[in-house]
Amino acid sequence: MAARIAERLNGRRLLAVEAVGKNLLLSFEGGYVLHSHLRMNGRWTLVPRGAELRGRPWLVLRGSRYEARQWNGPVLDLHAGAIRRLGPDILADPPDLDRMLANLRREDGGREVGDALVDQRLVAGIGNKWKAEALWQARLSPWRRLRDTTEDELRAALEAATRLMRRSLDGLRHRNDVYRRVGRPCPRCGERIRSRGQGDANRIAYWCPGCQV
Ligand SMILES: [Zn+2]
Numbered sequence: 001m002a003a004r005i006a007e008r009l010n011g012r013r014l015l016a017v018e019a020v021g022k023n024l025l026l027s028f029e030g031g032y033v034l035h036s037h038l039r040m041n042g043r044w045t046l047v048p049r050g051a052e053l054r055g056r057p058w059l060v061l062r063g064s065r066y067e068a069r070q071w072n073g074p075v076l077d078l079h080a081g082a083i084r085r086l087g088p089d090i091l092a093d094p095p096d097l098d099r100m101l102a103n104l105r106r107e108d109g110g111r112e113v114g115d116a117l118v119d120q121r122l123v124a125g126i127g128n129k130w131k132a133e134a135l136w137q138a139r140l141s142p143w144r145r146l147r148d149t150t151e152d153e154l155r156a157a158l159e160a161a162t163r164l165m166r167r168s169l170d171g172l173r174h175r176n177d178v179y180r181r182v183g184r185p186c187p188r189c190g191e192r193i194r195s196r197g198q199g200d201a202n203r204i205a206y207w208c209p210g211c212q213v
Contacts, residue, residue: 005078006059008032014061023075023086023124026061033079034059035086037125042073075127077120090125091169095162097155104154107146114142114207115199117157126161132179132206134161136188141212142198142205178206186210 012028019025024044026034036042049067053060057069058076070076087103088096103122116122117131126134135142137160140153168174177187182195191210198205 005034005076008078009034009061014063023089031080035075035077035079035120036070036073037075037127038073041071042076043071045069045071073127075120075125086120086124087122088124090123090158090161091165095158097158100158101151101154104146109145109147111146112142112198113140113144113146113149113154113157114205116146117161118199118203123158125165128203129176129179130161130165133164133174133177134158136178136206136208136212137164139212141209142207144213178208181206 009028009032012030012032014026014028016027017024018027024036024038026036028034036044038044046066046068049062049065051067053069055071057071058073059070061068061070088099090100100123104116107116107119107122114131114135117126117135118128132142134157138153138157140149140157164174178193181193184193185191186193186208189208189210191208193206193208195204195206197203
């Protein structure tokens with residue numbers, strides 16, 4: 001994903017940087033907006049152009065004298081056109097679950113839950129990994145249509161995302177249950193974990209076909 005972002009931003013001038021809550025919005029020529037959410041392990045570093053690089057940043061933005069490097073984090077997305085409005089922050093204290101649920105209810109009912117949960121207009125801050133882990137905890141399949149979910153199920157998934165991301169923020173280690181565990185047995189029911197691309201961005205969804213209905 002990051003590679004395609006670099007390709008699309010290449011040669012475009014950075015016009016503005018705006019912080020919205022814990023979100024950073026970088027506007028580029030051509031109407032592109034880069035959205036990064038740095039909570040937890042994400043960070044940007046600013047160094048002289050061409051300084052020694054150790055490790056693999058997600059993205060490098062080079063100016064004539066400096067370069068900014070983006071490392072990790074739960075969200076790095078590129079939007080064509082302004083982000084009109086970000087949804088409520090999943091890590092707000094307390095998170096506005098009612099407004100998130102209302103946003104999800106207003107969305108097209110044919111949309112899949114796993115796709116909707118990473119739509120930053122509906123809920124801000126959930127990345128692909130925490131989506132997968134939260135849906136597993138809530139026993140909800142990423143392929144379920146929004147119209148086929150109950151309020152309690154969606155709430156359980158959002159609460160699981162908050163809980164997991166908070167624990168991670170507190171530095172507690174998390175052992176993945178489904179994320180990047182394709183073919184391995186589900187810790188709950190023993191079925192093999194599966195994966196498949198989901199949504200317009202074709203992000204990989206991980207789920208257990210045995211216990212996530
Ligand atoms: Zn299972």
